[in-house]
Amino acid sequence: MISRLRLLGAFVIAIAMIFAVFLTACATKAKGDKAPDFKLETLDGKTISFDDIRKDPERKGKTRVLLLDFWATWCPPCMEAIPHLQKLQEKYEKKGFTVVGIAVQSKADKIKDIKKDKKLTYPLLVDSKGTCSREYKVRYLPTTYIIDKEGKISAVHEGYTKDLEKKLDNEIAALLK
Numbered sequence: 001m002i003s004r005l006r007l008l009g010a011f012v013i014a015i016a017m018i019f020a021v022f023l024t025a026c027a028t029k030a031k032g033d034k035a036p037d038f039k040l041e042t043l044d045g046k047t048i049s050f051d052d053i054r055k056d057p058e059r060k061g062k063t064r065v066l067l068l069d070f071w072a073t074w075c076p077p078c079m080e081a082i083p084h085l086q087k088l089q090e091k092y093e094k095k096g097f098t099v100v101g102i103a104v105q106s107k108a109d110k111i112k113d114i115k116k117d118k119k120l121t122y123p124l125l126v127d128s129k130g131t132c133s134r135e136y137k138v139r140y141l142p143t144t145y146i147i148d149k150e151g152k153i154s155a156v157h158e159g160y161t162k163d164l165e166k167k168l169d170n171e172i173a174a175l176l177k
Helices: 002-026 050-054 076-095 108-117 131-135 164-176
Strands: 039-042 047-049 065-071 097-104 124-127 143-147 153-158
Touching (some): 047 050, 065 164, 076 097, 076 164, 097 131, 108 124, 124 131, 153 164
Parallel strands (some): 097 124
Antiparallel strands (some): 039 047, 039 124, 065 143, 143 153
């Protein structure tokens, strides 16, 4: 009887360890991690890299703080977040910041319609093969990454809530000081 209990206990511990390893492997990239490089298409079919986006056109040799927004055209919380991201773009774009929308599982024509309808001024990229979202380990939409000037992940936010705009504003302002 005791050996069966020990065997059962060992089995439970083994299952828990496998589950923990699985969760760690599936977790999003974390604060402090180097942001993965990527190459994605713009809406006009050109390829642009992570390093290209990081370059600050206003300040030669400097890099920008980035907000990477993984979203989809069919995602209601994503659509709700977009106007708030546009406000952040307008507020901080002259200070070395930009929002980058990375559309996942979405058609370019639909993305163009949203860009026009919502009057978006930040770059929208198409992750048609899902390679970038896999590299960033995106599990939920929207998922927002803030990348500092050194190319490290400063913050990760999964989903959208009403208070997220204020959190993002505070995080961006702190990185731009």
